[in-house]
Amino acid sequence: MGAGARHRGCRFPGVTSTDAATSARPPRHWEADVLLRDGGTAHIRPIRPEDAELLVEFYSRVSDVSKYYRFFSPMPNLSERDVARFTQVDYVKRVAMIMLIAGEMIAVGRYDSIEPGRAEVAFLVEDKHQGRGIGQLLLEHLAQAGRERGVERFVAEVLPDNQAMIHTFKDAGYQVKSAYDEGVMELEFRIDPTDTAIGVMEQREHRAESASIERFFQPRSVAVIGASRRQDTIGRALVRNLVTGDFTGRVYVVNPSADAVSGMPAYKSVGDIPDDVDVAIVAVPADAVQDVVLDCAAKGVHGLVVISSGFAETGEEGRVRQRKLVGLSRSYGLRLIGPNALGVINTDPEVSLNASLSTLMPPRGRAGFFCQSGALGSAILEKVNNRGLGLSTFVSAGNRADVSGNDLLQYWLDDDATEVVLLYLESIGNPRKFSRITRRVSRKKPIIAVRSGRSTQGVPMGHAVRKIAAPSQAVDAMFRQSGVIQVDTLEEMFDVAQLLAHQPLPRGRRVAVVGNSDALGLLAADAATSVGLVVNKQVALGAEAGAEDFEDALDAAIDDPEVDAVAAIYIPPLNVSGEDVANVLAAVGEQSDKPIVSTFLGAEGVPELLRVPDVAGSSAGRGSVPSYPAVEAAVRALARVVEYAMWLRTPDKASADDELVDRQAARRLVNELLMKNPDGLDLGLAEQQQLLGAYGITLWETLTVQNLDEALRAGEDLGWDVVLKATADHLRHRPDLAHVWRNIDNREEMADAWATLSELITEPETAGFVVQKNAAPGVPVGISSMEDPLFGPVLSFGIGGPLTELLGDRSYRIPPLAEHDAQDMVREIKASPILFGYRGSEIVDVTEIEGLVRRVAQIQHDLPEVRALDLPLILAGAHGASVLGAAIRIEPVLDARSDWFVRRLSTPPGDTLPD
Structure with missing residues (x-):
């Protein structure tokens, strides 16, 4: 070609x-x-x-x-x-x-x-x-x-x-x-880089990454390199788990010093195996892994699962060894899971692959699970089994030096066997890509994620990631914006997963509580209200209620058009098994088009009595009713699912103010400025006005003044009706100091304002006085954006003033924004009632504020050279908004967003790419 x-x-x-x-x-x-x-x-x-x-x-x-x-x-x-x-x-x-x-x-x-x-x-x-x-x-x-x-x-x-x-x-x-x-x-x-061209690129990226993961899940042959004759070795355990897991392909063992392992012939090297090898499971000492890579590359192996430890989790020497391992593998066309991994599992009976250290092969189910910690992976598999949840596929990637959660998401997007995605994330190597992929996957399949280190921003040893400058609230906002159901614990993850795997999505927040315990019914109602659900039907059946009573009440609740979901509570009288009620719950759950959660006998998971047979062979079929040991857990899981259902029904329409935007003019300005200032610069007023004006944002004229004479000239130049204000940070953020004098209409008033402020402010020469035209009164709000070195563009909004900073009352989003994102940003801050007529005040022009939010987001999305953009004072009035100040920093783009317009595999910080 x-x-x-x-x-x-x-x-x-x-x-x-x-x-x-x-x-x-x-x-x-x-x-x-x-x-x-x-x-x-x-x-x-x-x-x-x-x-x-x-x-x-x-x-x-x-x-x-x-x-x-x-x-x-x-x-x-x-x-x-x-x-x-x-x-x-x-x-x-x-x-x-x-x-x-x-x-x-x-x-x-x-x-x-x-x-x-x-x-x-x-x-x-x-x-x-x-x-x-x-x-x-x-x-x-x-x-x-x-x-x-x-x-x-x-x-x-x-x-x-x-x-x-x-x-x-x-x-x-x-x-x-x-x-x-x-x-x-x-x-x-x-x-x-048009939307069409980027879309085509992302589709190709999706297909390639999905194909690379499919090689691990659908191997026809697996070689265990490092298999040993000793019973207590990792290699021996890997062979045993493959064989006892009924792997349908061929298993080969490689051990240079043995003739046989577990009754199977042993080969000196992978190259001696007479047949093709699709996947190699590597369990040799860390310093021998690179030689194994070369052998596997020569053999034509498609992928490596490196169980061996002794890499980045051990310190700097191990990090160097890990970087070399990844570079060598990729240079020879190989993808790598690990090192320090637990392994890979596929429960498809046509494959039945347990290429892991787990002796437990989970039951067939609808959930795909990705985690990083090997030790935690074993506990997760045991939890899955105990709850009767079942998995389609499982990957514990260890240090995730190459294959990451993003790759698994690409595979699960089109995997018919996977209906729910579970992620336990100890770090996020490429948040930009994670956000882009999860936005697409969540529209088709729910993603439930636990993210450790949310408060401490800690990263485990072995996980090489660049520092995120954006606050943790921005990461949380990215999860919500992408439709990811973020939960706090593994227990809650399984609570939500078992509901999503077996029950339909709710249409709304309205819940009916049906039970035979008044006390638990009230507890359920209180818990539901506290998490944003609306209890509009409460049926107390009494302690002696039987199966027929439950059936009638459940049918009535499900048939009620004012009910979106049902919480069923059954605590049996003494010496009663509850089997008849269980049969009713299972039968109703199988036929219902509304989700049912239960607290049945205090059981956890999907009890055998509440399972519906699944023709696909899963441990519990669609319609099975999940049970929770406490009603609080049941309604909390339901609330998480309701939020996801609401997100799904929100139109994913991109925001657009294209008639106000001149991207070429903005791009030309930034390029010209950076050609003259290759180290970057803070834009002056004229440049700020030009850049913001290209996006339909009018920045008010601001005249800097050093003395009274300059202030008088500025007032005359602006035609009076002006303000004199101090702009230094140490004054603007001091609520105890008056730093603005308004409604100045002549020279005498300006002189009075200058004298008063100069006397009030210590060291007035550092105050940074400016003169501006008087703006219409309004609520002060601020919009900021930044280019995070790892995250990419980040946007924030809040009411102006130091209290907002002290309380952290800001909303965050990751551009590009959907049409509803700007609306949500304005409304989700705690101080938002101030904008909507709080205590009889005037309702501000929220539509104009939302437009400003969208346009700032568009600037940051279009121009990665904008390192930081701050509109700290916007007065939002009843009939518009005045942008009174700005601070904009631009810098050359080195490696920022290098994966936005081209497909490339992530490279951890400090890594060197192979020659």
Whole structure:
């Protein structure tokens, strides 16, 4: 596969006889590990002059047909001049990217500028690697490099019968224009990261990451490397669990010093195994794992599950060892679960894979579970079994050096066997990507998550993550915004999971409580009200109520159009089993289209008596009624599910103020300023007004004054009716000091204001006095945004003033915003009644405030160079809002959001990518 060019009668468009910029260096973030369409990995980086030998070897393996498609003429070999021109580029007007696997070049793509803003793009992919999505990946990375270098359009020439390359361009999500000239197709398209192009990229990312995980869950053969004859060893346990778990594929054991393990023949190395090996489970000492990687790569193994410890969890030496392990694995096309992992489980009877250290194979169920801690993973599997919940698949990823929860989410999105996703997160390596994926998954399947370290922001040893500058409230907001059901404990996770796995979603908050205990009924009603549910039907059946009484009451509650869910309470009299009532509950639960939770005999989980047979083979079928040992747990789980159901019914419509936005003008301004100030700068008033104005935000004129004469001139220039105020932080945030003098209409009043404020304020020369036009009265509010180095854009809103800061009364969201997000932000702060006529005050123009919130979010989303943006004082009145001040800091983008517009695998901080 290749796309080439014939412009100006030259095979190398844009190349002159001299190339003066061969000593230039490309940005570090242009280098990345990437995932191919089939789930294999590769490495992409800019070409270097020393790659000449790699290029020649690569070219020798490419077929004559692919060479012809690339150059439009027979070109069996590259001359020394050709090689020099291809490998020596300036990384500005001429950029080339190569892709490598196991140190061999398998593809090259390049663009060459032919005029300002316009460049010609071409590719060449080794034949045996064609069909793996390499062309699309190279195009993504070249387009992003081009955007950073001011390129706006790509052009390409393709022979008409080179359909693969034509589809590469047309399927990229860009608007491609085509024409014919002398039998050659000429394609041209803008490379803006449009919503369509980003959507196409995300779909390809989803398919590739899902395919890479499927290799672990659907192996036809597994090799245990490090299996031992001793009973108490990890390797021996892994073999035993695979065999006793009835794995339907082939199991091989590798031990260089044994002839047999557990009655199975042992091979000296994985390379000695006569058949293919899909997955290798590695349980050898940490310093031997890298040799195992090389053996597995040579054998053609698809994935590694590294049980071995001794990596990042042990300290700096282990972190170095772990970085090398990940780099080596990816460079050879392998994905890695672990190290320090518990393992992988798939309960599908057609696979029945227990490639883990857990002796317990969980029952077949509807939930997929991802966790990180191996020790905790064992406890989780026991809890699942005791509750009768069941799992579809399970991964305990240990240090999650490569495969993470994001990868599992991509797989579970399309996995028909998984209806509920459970996550125990000790850290989040890529919150931006997590937010993007969970927004999509939650629309199809509920996600329940426990996040440890919420208060302390602690990260376990072995988890290399960049520091999040955003407050913990922003992380919580991201979970809510994405539809993730965040719970506080593992117990609550299972409480919610068993309800979602077996019962339908509620339509609303209205609950009926039916039970034979008045005391527990009242307790349930109080608990439900405290968590936001509405109890509008309460049926007390009495202690002697039997199965028939329960059936009538439950049927009536379910048939009541004013009821959305039912809480059933049954505490039996002495010496009564309750089996008849259980049969009623199970029968009603199977037929009901409304969820039922129960406190039945104080049992936990899905008791055998309340289970509905499942034709799919799960431990408990759809309609089974979950039981909780306490009514508080039952209604708390129901409340979590209600919130998720409400989120699902909220339209996921993107907010839009496009008629007010001039993105090109804003982008042009930022680029021009950073060209003059490469280290970044704080914008002045005129620049602030220009940037905000591009997004429809009017910033009031502010005149800085150093003395009374300047204040008088400022008042005259503004036509009086002005204010004099101090803007220094130590004054603005002091509620005990008056730092503003309003309604100044002439020189005498200005002189009086200046004298009074100067006398009141200690060291008035540091007060930062300004003069502004008097604004209409209103409620002070503030909107801020920032670019977190790990999180990306973060937005916050609150009522202005120091009390808001002291109480932490701010709402947060992660752009891009949906239409309802701005409305929710304004209403969810505790002080929001002030905006809506509190104690008879005037209702402010909330619509205008919501519009400002959306537009600030759009600025931060569009421009990662905006490091921080603060509108600290917005006066919100009944008929509009006045933006009285701003502070904006812009800085060059180094690695920020490098995965937004190109597919790349995450690299932990401090890691070095392989050559």
